[in-house]
Amino acid sequence: MTTDQRSASEQLHALRERFAAGLRARVSELEALVRAAREGATSAAIAPALVAAHRLAGTAGSYGHPAVGEAAAALEAALQRIVEHGAGAAGADAAAWEEAAAALGRAHAAAASATTPSPGSGPGLG
Amino acid sequence: VTGRWKVLLVDDDDDIRTIGELALVEVGGMEVVLASSGPQALELAAREQPHVVLLDVMMPGMDGLTTFRRLRDDPATAAIPVVFVTAKVQRHEVQRYLDLGGLGVIGKPFDPMSLPDELRAILARAPQRPATPEDDEP
Numbered sequence: 131m132t133t134d135q136r137s138a139s140e141q142l143h144a145l146r147e148r149f150a151a152g153l154r155a156r157v158s159e160l161e162a163l164v165r166a167a168r169e170g171a172t173s174a175a176i177a178p179a180l181v182a183a184h185r186l187a188g189t190a191g192s193y194g195h196p197a198v199g200e201a202a203a204a205l206e207a208a209l210q211r212i213v214e215h216g217a218g219a220a221g222a223d224a225a226a227w228e229e230a231a232a233a234l235g236r237a238h239a240a241a242a243s244a245t246t247p248s249p250g251s252g253p254g255l256g
Numbered sequence: 257v258t259g260r261w262k263v264l265l266v267d268d269d270d271d272i273r274t275i276g277e278l279a280l281v282e283v284g285g286m287e288v289v290l291a292s293s294g295p296q297a298l299e300l301a302a303r304e305q306p307h308v309v310l311l312d313v314m315m316p317g318m319d320g321l322t323t324f325r326r327l328r329d330d331p332a333t334a335a336i337p338v339v340f341v342t343a344k345v346q347r348h349e350v351q352r353y354l355d356l357g358g359l360g361v362i363g364k365p366f367d368p369m370s371l372p373d374e375l376r377a378i379l380a381r382a383p384q385r386p387a388t389p390e391d392d393e394p
Contacts, residue, residue: 138282142368145275184314188343189271191365199365203343 149193150244157198157241160186161234164205168227173213180209186237197240205233261286263375264306266297266323267341268315275368276310284372294318298326301333308379310362313342313353321356328357339378341366 163179170176183206190199208230212223263286265276273290280286289304291297295318301309309327313320320340327333337359342349345363353361360378362371 138278138369141278141282142275145278149271181316184343185269185271188364189269189275192275192368193271193365196365 146194149189150195153190153195153198153241153244154238156186157234157237160202160205160237164209164230164234167209176209176213180206180213183209195240195244198237198244201233201237201240205230205237208233261308262289262304262306263287264289264291264297264301264304264309264336266291266294266309266315266320267312268292269312272312272341272364276366276371279366279368279371280375283369284375286372294320294323294326297323298330298333301327301336302330305332306336308359308375309336309338310341310375311338313340313344324356324358337379339375 160179160182163182167176167179183202186202187199187206190196190202208226211226212230215223215226261284263280265273265280265288267273267276270292273292277288277290280288289300289306291300294315297309297311300306311320311323315323318326320342324338324340327336327338338357339360339362340353340358341362341364342353343364345361350361362374362378366374
């Protein structure tokens with residue numbers, strides 16, 4: 131490993147530590163948005179949760195937390211299905227809400243056990 | 257073209273811009289210009305003339321595909337290669353981005369340590385490879 135690569139790896143580790151430190155809070159914020167989405171039961175009410183889930187799905191893996199990212203992606207997909215079926219449609223989206231809750235549970239569990247890979251312990255998606 | 261690669265990284269997410277910049281600058285030795293929205297990307301692409309644009313597809317307001325079309329419509333930016341960055345990387349979705357005129361697709365989440373190589377590989381296998389700083393190396 132060159133000096134430049136070591137420096138990049140150390141900087142990446144510092145970034146990941148900062149991200150990991152806020153991960154549980156971020157998942158809790160996501161949970162609050164999902165709760166508000168379910169109470170509102172409209173596409174507009176679901177939009178903030180959808181955006182937050184999409185962002186976490188896109189970032190968590192790059193910051194070394196693929197399980198959180200995968201759970202967020204599953205949550206995003208479930209919320210998207212609810213919007214596409216017409217939010218609030220009785221029965222039709224019950225299964226999707228259950229999937230959303232399960233995905234949120236997985237995100238919580240993964241965030242709770244998240245540790246930051248040490249610098250130089252391996253590339254990328256540790 | 258001389259000097260380092262100049263990449264315009266466009267993403268509305270602060271975390272993606274931060275880790276993408278680290279990857280491209282510190283790992284890839286590239287120069288990076290950051291934009292957080294489609295309109296900002298249009299302005300910076302015209303002014304900075306990057307070698308390539310890394311463009312997030314799903315952004316609020318002007319999304320990535322609209323930004324791409326606007327880049328192509330402007331003679332000042334029409335020739336700048338665009339690589340889409342998206343979580344939607346199923347075969348038919350990737351093909352759609354290529355059919356639109358994108359040079360390639362990088363999936364989210366990306367591995368920051370391999371992102372520069374992934375970008376170089378996309379540019380290297382392009383049918384009409386754009387000029388890059390490597391072209392000036394002996």
